[in-house]
Amino acid sequence: MAHQSSARAFRELPVSDIVEEEGVPGYRADDFYPVSLGEVLADRYRIVAKLGFGVGSTVWLCRDLLAADTRALKTIKVCTAQRTSKMIAQADAEIAVATYLQSVEGEHPGRNYIRLLDTHFAVQSPHGTTHQCLVYQPLGMTLTELRDLFSDRALEKSLFKNTLQIVLCGLDFLHQAGVVHTDISPNNLLLGVKDASTLLELEQAEQNTPIPRKVLPDRSIYISRPMPITHGMPVICDFGTARMGEKHSGDIMPELYRAPEVILGMEWDCKVDLWAVGVMLWDLFEKSTLFGARVNGVLSDEVHLAEMVSLLGPPPPDFISRSEACKKYFDSEGNWVAATPVPGQSLFEREVQLQGEEKDAFVRFARRMLCWRPEERPTAVELMEDDFFKFRCK
Secondary structure (H helix, E strand, O other): OOOHHHOOOOOEOOOOOOOHHHHOOOOOHHHOOOOOOOOEEOOOEEEEEEEEEEOOEEEEEEEEOOOOHHHOEEEEEEEOOOOOHHHHHHHHHHHHHHHHHHHOOOOOHHHHHEOOOOEEEEEEOOOOOEEEEEEEOOOOOEHHHHHHHOOOOOOOHHHHHHHHHHHHHHHHHHHHOOEEOOOOOHHHEEEOOOOOHHHHHHHHHHHHOOOOEEEOOOOEEEOOOOOOOOOOOEEEOOOOOOEEOOOEOOOOOOHHHOOHHHHOOOOEOOHHHHHHHHHHHHHHHOOOOOOOOEEOOEEOHHHHHHHHHHHHOOOOHHHHOOOHHHHHOEOOOOOEOOOOOOOOOOHHHHOOOOOHHHHHHHHHHHHHHOOOOHHHOOOHHHHHOOHHHHOOOO
């Protein structure tokens, strides 16, 4: 058992408290491997701190007992049980995409901004379930967490622009290699780590002041330890829903980030990632999300599309003809016919941080990504050269 010599040094939470992964929708205790601090996985990776959790995994800082001191700390994602095809597919996709991208030849600067697997293995839980474990080089906090540290919940302008160019460079590498990420958002962009001492401090903090946890007969549920600020470049992470190849179909993307072709059941390609970058401009810099897309807290395609019409104008008729689902919302000329009113707003009005020519350039930049026809969205490398980046940050 971890921390036996100071068994009461941590704060034990009441058993009735719901914390961390216990609060995810559809939670089942036996879906999650019961990781414990101090445990050694695969006779190699000793768990030293909890970093986070999600619907499909818990994430931990671990020490590689076979590595040199300077490279000993890793991040390990312990996936939920391979009980459902969705969880199996996401772990398998992460492994397959990493294996493929590591085989891609040629030099591309975007390769430096992609987080790929170091290795992977499977473990068996006491419940008899199998769990994939994915090992990575450690990274810092998400861009969501970094943004929330600013008083107005918006990145400083020069940091915002530099971040965008790095993300676009990483996406250009992916797209040239034939990979669509499908899940671009601030939650999947993490800061790099330049100085390993930051992570060593995290490990030491867990030893000196163990994090609170809820102790149950068959497992402990730990509170995630907050990540410190690190100063490396942003890195694109989480390839569990990535696709390889040019054309695809099916539902993808975070709810408020879905491109119109996805909502309307059309074929889609790598341009969905560029739509997501366009939406992300508001999450990172404009103090608000671009789309609400909900009625009484429930996601609504109709509301989402009405908001798109208000910001982009009506879709062109040739776009409407690509999906039968369009008939629920548009006539053959692209006019809105659904019951939800189209809001009175524009992209120019929704931009609140800039003024003058720079504001105009920002809106033009956003419009290049936020357009109905995906084939009209520029490539990532073309967007890196946009006039918006030519304005000097003051």
